Amino acid sequence: MEQVTLRYACLLAVLGASAVVLVPQATARQHASKHAARPDPVVMTRLLDGIVARRDETWRWQRLMRRTRTPYAARAGRLTSLEYRRWVFRLWETRATKAEAQAQKPPHRAEWLCIHRHEGRWKDPDAPYYGGLQMDLEFQSTYAPELLRAKGTADHWTPLEQMWVAERAYRDRGFWPWPNTARYCGLL
Numbered sequence: 001m002e003q004v005t006l007r008y009a010c011l012l013a014v015l016g017a018s019a020v021v022l023v024p025q026a027t028a029r030q031h032a033s034k035h036a037a038r039p040d041p042v043v044m045t046r047l048l049d050g051i052v053a054r055r056d057e058t059w060r061w062q063r064l065m066r067r068t069r070t071p072y073a074a075r076a077g078r079l080t081s082l083e084y085r086r087w088v089f090r091l092w093e094t095r096a097t098k099a100e101a102q103a104q105k106p107p108h109r110a111e112w113l114c115i116h117r118h119e120g121r122w123k124d125p126d127a128p129y130y131g132g133l134q135m136d137l138e139f140q141s142t143y144a145p146e147l148l149r150a151k152g153t154a155d156h157w158t159p160l161e162q163m164w165v166a167e168r169a170y171r172d173r174g175f176w177p178w179p180n181t182a183r184y185c186g187l188l
Helices: 002-034 041-065 082-103 109-118 137-143 145-151 159-173 179-184
Strands: none
16 A cells, blocks of 8 residues: 555656646747747838739739739738748749740740841831831730830830730731741741
8 A cells, every 4th residue: 555655646746846847838838929029020021022023023924925814812911920921922933933934935936036037136126117026016006015005116125025926916817927038937
């Protein structure tokens, strides 16, 4: 009987010592979680600005390629989690990189470069045909009204933008807007 009593006494002593050690730790964790440090507002604002910039960049490339715009729920602006905001930033950074990589490869890039070699300089400002693929104003307003409004005539567009606009026309009309140079390139 004395052995059982001694065992119980030892067990109670161990439990008591554990409680003394564990209760303050648990209390400290609860206190810390209630009073967790708020993320630095400057860092949070910079991350949100970066998210918006990468989103806009992604959408710009998608608009140029006439692809469906990636949806944006704007949750990162409403939530205060630093880790979540960092994750959203990395997500849009990846999307922007992929969209740009896709835009660098228009489907008929080699053909547009051949036509360009027989047409004009990419910055050719001479009316009535503008740019490296010699697009007239009607062509530009039909296939790229947003670029015409934002940047002016095709001589102000990048070569990549000019090729993507030509690609839009190609979907409707093939290479026929460039009959002579398309023949020189063996496209007609």
